[in-house]
Amino acid sequence: MxxxxxxxxxxxxxxxxxxxxxxxxxxxxxxxxxxxxxxxxxxxxxxxxxxxxxxxxxxxxxxxxxxxxxxxxxxxxxxFTHTWEEIDQMLLQDEDFGAMLKMRNPYRDEMASLSLDQLPDRQNRIAAIYTFLKQKISWNGQYGLYGNEVKKAVKNGTGSNADINFILMSMLRDAQIPCYPAVMSRKDRGILPYSYPSIQKLNTFIVGIADTDSTLVFLDGSVINGYMNTLPPVLMVNRARLISETAGGRWMNLSKLGKNQIRATVRAQIHPNGQITGDRNAVYMGQYAANLRRRYYAAKDSTEYINQLETEENIKVKKFETRELNVFSPRITEFLDFEKQATVNDDLIYVSPMIFLHVSKCPFIQTERQLPLEMPYTEHILQATMLTIPEGYAVEELPKPLNLKTEDGQDIVRYNISQSGNTINVTYTFIANKLLHLATEYPTVKMFWENVAEKNNELIVLKKQ
Structure with a gap:
C-alpha cells in the first residue's frame, strides 16, 4: 500500500x-x-x-x-520474483541490450579525423566524440531502452536516445574511454521501485562515462542544448541503475547533476529624465545555458530573440553578444548594452535597483495543494548591480536588506543594498537546493517565494534636491 x-x-x-x-x-x-x-x-x-x-x-x-x-x-x-541484480544480468544477456554493448563502432574509420590523442584531457575527447556523433545522427524525440533500431538510425541519420547511446558507447570504447549504461524510469513515467524489482518498470537509459579514474559524467542521445551532466530534467532521476559487466550494478542519484548557475554583473547610470543606460555581463551554467540555447534556437533569428528579450525585461537592447552559444559547452557568456525607462513623477524618480528581475511574481498561486512540489533542478543566481544616481538627486527611500531561508536551510535568498556616495550597490543571491517539497510544506514554500517576488519588485526613490 x-x-x-x-x-x-x-x-x-x-x-x-x-x-x-x-x-x-x-x-x-x-x-x-x-x-x-x-x-x-x-x-x-x-x-x-x-x-x-x-x-x-x-x-x-x-x-x-x-x-x-x-x-x-x-x-x-x-x-516470478527477481532481484535488481538478476535484472542486471537479464539485460546484459538480452540481444537488443547486452549484445549492443559490444557492437562495432559504425564510424570507426571516420573517427580518425578527430585526432583524439592530441586533445588535452578525457573530457575534451568525450566532447569531441559526442559533437561528431550528433553531426551524424539527430534525436527523433523518442526515448527507448533497447537497440533493435540502431542500423536503421545510422542509415536514416535519426534515432531514439537508446539508438544514439549504443553508438556513443561503441565510439567511446574505441577511444579507450570506459562507459556504462544507466537504466531508469523517466520522471514522467513514474519512480523506479526499490522493493519490487521489475524490468517492465525500465523505459530508457543514459550513458555514464569515466572522465577520470574515479568520477563519472553522464550524457544522453537526447541532449541537444546541454552538456555532460546537463541532461533534460526528465532524465535527472534519483534512482538509476548503473550496469557494469565486470562490477555488477549499483544505484545512482542523478537528481542534482551538474552546476546550474547565473553570475551577472550590471553597471548602469540613471539620468535626470529617468532613462537608465548600462551594460550587463552574465555567465550562464548548466540548465540555464541549455534553456538560453533552447529559447535562442526556437526564435526565427537573433532579431526575434532580442525582441523577446526586450519585451520580457522591458528594456531596449543596444548591443548583444554571446560566447559559446553555438558550441557544445557547459556555459554561455552574454554581453548586453541596454536602455531602460524608470518612472518619473515631478521631482521623484522610481527605480528598480535589480534592473533585471529574477522573479516578478510568485509562481505558486494555489491556496492549498494536494500533491508535493517537484522542482526540476537546483538553482543558484548571483547578481551584482551598481547604479550611479544623477547629479542633483538624493536617495529618498531605499529598500531594506533581506536574509531569508527555509526552515531546513536548503532554499536561501539574500538581498543586500547600500549607498556609497552617488553609487548604489545591490548584491542578490538566490539558492534553491531542495527538489521535493511535501504538500504539508506548501504554505511555507509559497510564503518564501512571495517574499522573494516582493523584494525583487521594491523600488528606490530618488528626489531632486
Whole structure:
C-alpha cells in the first residue's frame, strides 16, 4: 500500500477449488484455502495532474500485488520474483541490450579525423566524440531502452536516445574511454521501485562515462542544448541503475547533476529624465545555458530573440553578444548594452535597483495543494548591480536588506543594498537546493517565494534636491 490517504483492509479466509489439467488428458480437483482481501477507501480526493509534478500517479493511494511464484502438484515451483541484480544480468544477456554493448563502432574509420590523442584531457575527447556523433545522427524525440533500431538510425541519420547511446558507447570504447549504461524510469513515467524489482518498470537509459579514474559524467542521445551532466530534467532521476559487466550494478542519484548557475554583473547610470543606460555581463551554467540555447534556437533569428528579450525585461537592447552559444559547452557568456525607462513623477524618480528581475511574481498561486512540489533542478543566481544616481538627486527611500531561508536551510535568498556616495550597490543571491517539497510544506514554500517576488519588485526613490 502507498499513498497519502489510508485505506481500511479486511482479510478473510475462503475455500477455493481448482480443476487441474494433467498430462494425458487427465484432470484433478484441487481444494485449498485462499485469502480474500478487501481494501476500502472513503472520501478519497480526485487525483489530478498539477504543475511541478512529473507523474501524479506516484502519489495515488493504491495497493500493489506481485506474483511471487506458482507451486502446483505435479510440477516444480516456479518463481516470478527477481532481484535488481538478476535484472542486471537479464539485460546484459538480452540481444537488443547486452549484445549492443559490444557492437562495432559504425564510424570507426571516420573517427580518425578527430585526432583524439592530441586533445588535452578525457573530457575534451568525450566532447569531441559526442559533437561528431550528433553531426551524424539527430534525436527523433523518442526515448527507448533497447537497440533493435540502431542500423536503421545510422542509415536514416535519426534515432531514439537508446539508438544514439549504443553508438556513443561503441565510439567511446574505441577511444579507450570506459562507459556504462544507466537504466531508469523517466520522471514522467513514474519512480523506479526499490522493493519490487521489475524490468517492465525500465523505459530508457543514459550513458555514464569515466572522465577520470574515479568520477563519472553522464550524457544522453537526447541532449541537444546541454552538456555532460546537463541532461533534460526528465532524465535527472534519483534512482538509476548503473550496469557494469565486470562490477555488477549499483544505484545512482542523478537528481542534482551538474552546476546550474547565473553570475551577472550590471553597471548602469540613471539620468535626470529617468532613462537608465548600462551594460550587463552574465555567465550562464548548466540548465540555464541549455534553456538560453533552447529559447535562442526556437526564435526565427537573433532579431526575434532580442525582441523577446526586450519585451520580457522591458528594456531596449543596444548591443548583444554571446560566447559559446553555438558550441557544445557547459556555459554561455552574454554581453548586453541596454536602455531602460524608470518612472518619473515631478521631482521623484522610481527605480528598480535589480534592473533585471529574477522573479516578478510568485509562481505558486494555489491556496492549498494536494500533491508535493517537484522542482526540476537546483538553482543558484548571483547578481551584482551598481547604479550611479544623477547629479542633483538624493536617495529618498531605499529598500531594506533581506536574509531569508527555509526552515531546513536548503532554499536561501539574500538581498543586500547600500549607498556609497552617488553609487548604489545591490548584491542578490538566490539558492534553491531542495527538489521535493511535501504538500504539508506548501504554505511555507509559497510564503518564501512571495517574499522573494516582493523584494525583487521594491523600488528606490530618488528626489531632486
Amino acid at each position: 502507498r499513498g497519502p490517504h489510508p485505506m481500511a483492509s479486511k482479510d478473510e479466509t475462503s475455500s477455493l477449488t481448482f480443476l487441474l489439467s494433467l498430462p494425458g488428458g487427465q484432470t484433478e480437483m484441487l481444494s485449498c484455502n485462499g485469502r480474500h482481501m478487501i481494501f476500502t477507501g472513503e472520501h478519497l480526493p480526485a487525483l489530478r495532474p498539477d504543475n511541478y509534478v512529473w507523474c501524479a500517479n506516484d502519489y495515488m493511494s493504491s495497493v500493489y500485488f506481485e506474483l511471487r511464484g506458482v507451486d502446483f502438484p505435479g510440477s516444480f515451483y516456479r518463481s
